[in-house]
Amino acid sequence: MCWCIYFQTEGLVMLSHHSLSILGIVMVLALEYSAVEVNAVIFGSEVTNPFLQIRWFLRESGYYHSWLGDVVDFLFVLLFLGVRIGVGGRLLYCELSSPVPLPVVKLAGAAMYAVSWIFMLSIGRFAWRKSNHKYKTWREGSRHPLHSHSNGHIKKAC
Template sequence: MAAPLLLVFCSLICWVSIYIFFCQLNCQRCCEWSCRLVTLVHGVLIVCLSGYVGFIDGPWPFTYPGSPNTQLQTQVLCLSLGYFIFDMCWCIYFKTEGLVMLSHHSLSILGIGMVLALEQSATEVNAVIFGSEVTNPFLQARWFLRQTGCYHTLLGDIVDILFIVLFCSVRIGVGARLLYCELSSPVPLPIVKLGGVAMYMVSWVFMVSIARFAWRKSIHKYKTWRERSRLGVHPQINGHTKKVC
């Protein structure tokens, strides 16, 4: 267990160092700007690494849940655990997140720490991290678009659509299949299964919020379209609004 602890500590130092670097690079921006850049880097990096570990290097998470941890799985989980510890501490210090996000981070830290201590079930936990983080770059993109005044554009709509589609299909759809394989297999320990259920329940809490957001945005888009149609106003062309005479 000493080796994983050392890897987690080194990972934490690396993420803190990257955060400090971004703070120095973007000194005119707020601290959250730099933190979200770190989150974006972690999201892209961990999706690539966990995707390779889970779906190429193996073992296949839907077939071999509860299998012993491989060295590569352990390294990826240690890298991600260091980030979650950093982000959890940052969120608590700056008080930027609510109970649901803090619960998600807490479950992630406890889940990764548990499978590292048990030395098994890294296969399915790695797949859960992949599913959780695959939507993260789009979530951060939405925030950066808002901060730069580019959210209410076609690019903002595309980012929202991709985020919603990925969340529904991967975290809810594929996540349900992974949870079924986890619960139906006799190999994983009961505490690991309980952790999987808890993580999936948190995903559904997020899903309810996303569904409400998608409904409100759709209604707003529809009302805007109806208003433009009623007034005979068409979108801007070459910088000038065209009206029907």
Template sequence: MLLTLPLRAACSLLAWLSLYAWFCRRYKHRSYEWSCRLVTLTHGILATCLSAYIGFIDGPWPLSHPGSPNTTLQVHGLCLSLGYFLFDLCCEITNPLLQARWFLKEMGCYHSLSGDVVDFFFVVLFTGVRIGVGAWLMYCELASPKPRWYIKLGGVVMYAVSWVFMVSICRFARRKTMKKYHAWRSQRGEELCLRTNGHLKSH
């Protein structure tokens, strides 16, 4: 099994490189960054769906069996992502909503309802999944006697990193909300001026 893991990771890396090369040929009029982001978006969607299937359908249930031996499907999923991480060493590794946000910016559509929807769901999902569900998973891992101490320590560190990102996300959400509010106030003031047609209101 151990001898085949490097081979699986190498095959995964080759697959991601091939996908990147195909995207570069398919979107010649776009930058290489565009193709790299497409690979990242593809991995984000694939890894999220595969992880959800492994964790909540195929099993074992992560909240009651932390530290159990890896299944064959789990090993395949890990090798798939390991190959991608080797490909993506030079980029920021994020999730599908962040990739969608980048594409909207690239196409000039970020400052629209679509951009607001993507940002809203990113904040909600990050808070609910990374902070909420993450806390539950960390508790189950710490309470279980099966995981080794360094696995538990790694889980705590990863959760702490999520909170660092959460603080930044809250600041971003506050700035964007205040900017939208001030723009709305300014627009409303202009509309009131137009309604009075330049005449003073009677008191």
């Protein structure tokens, strides 16, 4: 959070994510209640972080625009969708339907899930643009093949 504020590298959504995580930790420490729920939310929120870091290292080393960069991006999107949206949605449902968590904990969980959906929309736009770019590049390559489709003999003009 301090890095993001000092270097101004992230936008409002990421700062909201960090703020909600910090507030959640402070809340459960003060209340001495619902630590399991908050830890599960934070773990689910950070499980995709290694792929973001690998992506950064690939960019810095010049290997991002390779099959490895595509694999990292695919796994990131798949994990984000599966864990933060899928599993996170199930956990939010359980939390909201349970009488045990305090209303403030339920509100915090819903806020964190809303931030995950904002991230998901942004990631979806990124994946759509990247897929379209890859498809257009592939189509251009198939229209202008590098190799002739002949068997090595010169074709006669008709």
